[in-house]
Amino acid sequence: MINNITFWCEPVTTLKNIRSQMNDGGKIALTIQPHEKGATDETSEIIGGQLSALLDQSGFTSIEIFIKPTKPNDTVCALGIK
Structure with missing residues (x-):
C-alpha cells in the first residue's frame, strides 16, 4: 500500500482487519x-517509526523499516509479518 494509510480514519482497526x-x-x-x-x-x-508502531499495535511481528533514497524526499517502507 503506497501513500494511502494517512487517509484511513482508524489505521489500527483497518490493519487488524487486513491481518485477520x-x-x-x-x-x-x-x-x-x-x-x-x-x-x-x-x-x-x-x-517509519509511526508505521512501525501501527503495525506493532495491530499484531504484526518481525517489523522492519527500510529507507530508499528518492527525490524530493526519501521513501520509507515498513514490513510486518502475521
Missing part, C-alpha cells in the same frame, strides 16, 4: 514518500 484475512506468515508492506510542504528526509524517518 492474511495467511499465517503473510507479509504486509506500507510505503510512504512524504511530499507535503516542508517534508524532508527526516520526515521519512519519523513516519
Whole structure:
C-alpha cells in the first residue's frame, strides 16, 4: 500500500482487519514518500517509526523499516509479518 494509510480514519482497526484475512506468515508492506510542504528526509524517518508502531499495535511481528533514497524526499517502507 503506497501513500494511502494517512487517509484511513482508524489505521489500527483497518490493519487488524487486513491481518485477520492474511495467511499465517503473510507479509504486509506500507510505503510512504512524504511530499507535503516542508517534508524532508527526516520526515521519512519519523513516519517509519509511526508505521512501525501501527503495525506493532495491530499484531504484526518481525517489523522492519527500510529507507530508499528518492527525490524530493526519501521513501520509507515498513514490513510486518502475521
